[in-house]
Amino acid sequence: MRKQFGHDAALLLVLLIMVAAFSIKVEGFLDWFNILDRARYWVVPGIIAVPMTFIIATSGIDLSVASILALCGIVFGMVFQQTNVAVAICAAVIVGSCAGAINGIVIGYLRVPPLVVTLATMALFRGLAMGLSKGAPFGGYPSGFTWISQGDLFSLPIGKTPAYVPTPILALLIVVIGGALIMRRTRIGRYTEHIGENEIAARFAAINVNWFKFGIYTACGALCGVAALFHTALYATAKADTAQGLELDVIACVVVGGTRISGGRASVTGTLLGLLIIGILRYGLDMAGVKSQYIIIFVGALLIVTAVFNEWVGARGERA
């Protein structure tokens, strides 16, 4: 518990230093209207980053999340055109779960390395989305639906103009708090770290590793389906080629948050802090006039630095 607290405190410190540095260096950065409005865009990677934390903690990876999201978006759009929003929401989440279950079966029961499986399904699900939609976008949703991503909950009297708290933040908080409780307070969280630390030992300890892996990849798919709803509402359109490169942001959040890429150590609250750090980094660089094509260089660099660091910290811990 104490170790986790120290880690999160360190991340919080990094975040505060970043905010301070950007505020001094970048004109117009510290505007609460802008920052809160930008937070709308952090919800989709944030929702997926929570199950990704569990997956990475078992020394797995899921590269197919962005493709599952695109597929669920297309299914949502197509079903919506035939029926209504409620049915379409169910369809998107079911399709997401099925896509995750495919990953889960191949990884959990057929024991194929997750990197290979999800690399393949990344292409597979994206291809399915392209094929189903034939490249056409699906739009025309009611404003009640787009409100889940575009709406505001209430205004905060900070700054000269009131800043609005965007609706989707609520969904992100629910997923993060739920994820953090599962990780810290239930057997699922303990098993996750056990499997990541030593899978063979976990099997000998009578943990049903196959079933467990199947479960977390399926849950990840389901949450990709949920994220797809927010993503579709945010742009009021579902497209097959959407959210390309989203997996980089999601994995970066988890790794910056202190979860070891080789497994064994996980923190959902750390992932949330990682999300904020990457969000602030992107927003700050954006405001500083760095083009979006170059911003991913910084995200990539940050990912490598923290991954190396996590491994180093972990290796030192194991030797001790």
Place this chain on the structure above:
Amino acid sequence: MKTILNFRFWILDSRRAACATIVLLAALAATTGCQPSEPAKSDAPTSTTETTSNAATPAEPAAAKKLTIGVMPKLVGIPFFTATEKGAKEAGAELGVEVVFDGPPKNDVQLQVQMLETWIAKGFDAIAVAPNDPDAIAPVLEKARKRGIKVIAWDADAKKEARDFFVNQCTGASVAKALVDVMAEGAGPEAKYIIVTGSLTAANQNIWMAEMEKYRQEKYPNMKNLSETPKVSEEDPALATQVTADSLKAYPDLQGIFAITSVALPGASEALRKSGMADKVLLTGLTTPNSMKEYITDGTVKKFVLWNPVDLGYLAVHAAVASVKGELQPGATTFKAGRVGERSVLEGDQVILGDPIVFTKDNIAQFDF
């Protein structure tokens, strides 16, 4: 043992934090080192208008504030939009405003939305955008208008309530008439044709197709569209070449092809030249003359149509600035814009550039864009 381990972790985490901080600060220093910094502003949230004036002209008093106009094409890096940039920058220099011309590397409305978010956050005075999708772009444009930013749609329209004005290159009817007349003249009034478009959501392309169909029914009722859904080329030259080559095989009695985007026509021309069917199939459409000079010279394409993109970019910036200054009000019927002169305004909010030009072997040398 357990406590020692935890303690060790704690120490390492602090070290880790220090190291990460140094890396981040170095990155920040590298990226923002060249920006003018104003530390005094940083401790309080700044309002948008202040931000703009400071960002644009830090040294001058607020009265002489230089306007910042963001101009966003559907995508950057294709000749048509490069030509509009030339016109936009020209108008910016003429009017003494800062013109930021930037857009996504491919025709993706979500990338446009993300870039517009930044422009809104930076507090630009006006945004002129060529939307890839009128519905998907609407929420972000409405947000801009809520924050007092004037919004101009150009090249393709956005939803009416999401923008102040639309700078329209020509009415859809005049483009459609020019295209269908070229087809009827070259392939006969009973030509069997197909259409290659950019994307199924581009508002301008959909309007042209609807107008072409309307004009065809009126004037050439025996002309026939062989494919109800147009072929999609996604503003990608390779894809345009491929769908055209496929269509030449798929429709043996094809007599004509309309390629109605600036990327699709050169791509389609390449496919037609390779197939050696240029004397059987008449290809026409919309694009910039520089990209077509070789196909016009070797006779693959006889005639094609376009408005002047340099003037389009020029007019968009003029309309944006006039709208910020209040010189262009909703309901106006005419609008005077520098060297392009007086232009008509339809429906109170559509500034019209004019009739399209038909390019042929004889006049193509006069144009350079």
